[in-house]
Amino acid sequence: MKPLKIGIICLLSTAIAQADITQDANHLIDQIDPHLNIGVEIKDLTTHQYLYKRHAQNSFIPASNMKLFSTAAALLALGPDYHFTNKLTTDATNWDKHELKGHLYVHLSGDPSFSSARLAAMINSLKQQSIQSIQGDVVLVSRYQNISPYAPGGMTEDLPFGYGAPIAPLVLDHNRFMLTVNPNDTAGKPAILETSHQTQQHMLINKVITKKDAKNCHIHFTIDATQALVLNGCIGLTEHALVQELAVRTPLLYTQKVLKHLLQEAGIALKGHIILGQAPHQTLLLSQDKSPSIAQLIAKTLKHSDNLYADSLFLHTADKLSGRPLNWEKAQQVIKPFLHVQTGIDLNSAIFSDGSGLSRYDLLTPDQTVQLLTFLYQRFPIAYEYIAALPVSGRDGTLQKRLKKPTQLGLIRAKTGTMKGITSLSGYLFTANAHIVAFAIYMNNTPQTKPAVSGRYRYLADALCAKILQVSKTPHGVSKPLLSFQASSTGQKVQKKAMKWRALEKALRVALKTQAVSILFRADELVLQDRQHDKQQVLNVLTKLAETYPFAIAVTTDKPQRINGQSAVVWAKTTKISQPIQRLWYLKPQASI
Missing domain, CATH: 3.90.1150 (Aspartate Aminotransferase, domain 1)
Structure with missing residues (x-):
């Protein structure tokens, strides 16, 4: 009879915990707005019991929680040890007197981490092979050269900024750069601009004026008809410099300038031009570059919510599954069935317009999200890479400044999502009774929602997580003390x-x-x-x-x-x-x- 008694007690305690969370969660939501457009699902992965559901089958715009699905697809299709490969090849049959008598082909795989430094190493390898000049052209061969640079459903207002950088026709240095706007030393003078990439300086039109008083001073970014970035506004004489990450609007032009500079630095003369094109079927390999592993790229994607990384993984996974580069809609038609077959999740109602969640066309349900989190938690070959890639509460990534109280610090690994009128948070928690809980919280604005209400979405998501962390009413659950390092946060x-x-x-x-x-x-x-x-x-x-x-x-x-x-x-x-x-x-x- 003893096992039966324990089983009955466990069921009763689970029911009590579920009732407590239901009451507390409903109270928190109703405080904000009883008619709030919110979907929540909470599942105890230790007992396999659902603790709370509210509109869990409804579809919501997930914002960056879409990255949970695109990175999962990449892990499942490519494996954690997969690497993007970039190459230099040639159709030349010889290089007489140090001259490459043919074209040089730069094969770009869509690697989101590919940088000028890595390209420089490849170019310098040519010098080590005694190549001092190239008779033909340098041809950029990109997997993305026929892909639309932006997914459908994006917003024009996102385009100037780094998080909205284009992914096509190619990627170099994340297709973004840092701009610093410094006040000048005298009121009335133009602000001083500095960029992380000097090649971007000519694409900026500076109309920002230094003012003695910073009151009502703002800086606005717009794009003119020539694709130049126009800065308007003012900055106070004694104010902090504004540091803003911005998109490289013309990735091809940027790459051409970088490549021209690298060839000059290596002492390699180019007699032809740098163009975008195709390579013959058979060429000679001269140099090869490999990206960090997919596991490392996914950590960059999820912890810092990197849109370009997520979209690149989304398109590259579809490319590898289908055997050819696919545009956004065709990629969705490959990724969704693949994830369904792998996980068993019904994704008929889901819309994967991109991999980043920047598209307002994306749709997911809290239930689909918790099912994915449950599936990945139970798959040992990829579970650790996936969970470790998520931001950690109070410590790193997009959760570094959130949920950082001693009772929360390091106990939540979750993906954030934020757009205008949209907040999402999904992931895993380690509760007070030493259980692992999977959860998904989606909130979408409705036309009649007041800004004061939507402005409290993030607070509500954090408050719900704080309540879940307190679950402790199970007889076999033991509250565990914090580990030593949890007493302080490096972040x-x-x-x-x-x-x-x-x-x-x-x-x-x-x-x-x-x-x-x-x-x-x-x-x-x-x-x-x-x-x-x-x-x-x-x-x-x-x-x-x-x-x-x-x-x-x-x-x-x-x-x-x-x-x-x-x-x-x-x-x-x-x-x-x-x-x-x-x-x-x-x-x-x-x-x-």
Whole structure:
């Protein structure tokens, strides 16, 4: 009778836990709006019991929760150890006197991680093969050259930004770049722009003005008829620099410029042109490059919600399953049946317009999502790679700043999703009774929803997760103490350092606002363009700030300096300073031991 009693107690305790979650979840939702367009499903993977359902069969726009399905398809079809392969080949039969007598073909597989540095390594390998010139053309052969650059259902307002970067006709350096808008040193002057890719500088039209007062100052990004990015607005004299990731609007032109520069750097003369085209059926392999593994690419996709990575995995998986590159709609017709066969999930109502969730045409149900999470949790060959790729509450990725209380930190691995009027959160939780729970939460705006309500969607998703974490009413469940490392968050420490660096930038702008000094903010340094003859004016400010903010200093001046007789100023001679700049000061974070 003893096993029977235990079984009855377990069933009763599960029912009690389910009743508690139902009551608490309904109360939280009704507080926001009893008519809220929300779908929720919560399943205990330890007991296989559903703890809560609300509109779980309804279809919702999932936003970035679509990435759960596109990355799952890539893992299932390609395996965690698969690599994208990029190649250099030629149709030349010889290279007499160091000249390649034919065309050079650059085969681009659609690898979302392919970078200028990796392309440079491939080009430099030609030099090692004694190739000093190319008689023909350099032909870019891309798997995406006949694919639409954007999936159907995207928004025009997303196009200027890095998260909306085009995927075609090819991908290099993620098809995006960083732009920093710095206030000038005097009100009325144009803001100072810096880009991570110099090739993008000519595509920018700067109409941002520095103002003494930052009140009502905003910067707007638009695209004109020539595909140039136009910046309008103003920035305050003492305000932080604006750092924005933007899309490379013309990936082919960008790649052509990068490749031309790399050939020049390698000392390889090109007699032809750099064009987009096809390669003959048989060519000679000269160099090969491999991407990080699919497991690593999926971690980048999910933790940082990278749209370009997700769309690339989506299209590449369809390509490999069908044997040829497919456009978005054809890719959906391959991916959906494949996932159904692999997982058994009924996806008839689902719409996979893309792999990223940026399309407003995408549709998923909470039930389909929890079924996928359940399936992957139970599949040992890929479960660990998949779950480890998800953002961790309070620690990394898009959950670094969310659910970071001691009772939440590190106990949730979930995919976030956010678009205007849309919030989603789906993944796994480790509850107080040591159970693993799979959950999916989708909220979509309706025309009559007030902005004040939709603005609280994320709070509601986090509050629901906090309630699930507290489940503890099972007799065989034991509340487990936190592991040692869970007492602190590395991600939060990094965030605090970044905030302190920003605080130093602000303090510098305020302290130097009356001096002829322009301050350029960069991720790992602050550069001061000093146009004053007397270096002591800036040095006095740095001496004062060094008492609060620890930083190292390098300067291009005539002799080394010391701050407070302790911190040495590293001196470097340079001929690259253009008048009227007298010297450049470089401030860097102090290295900790």
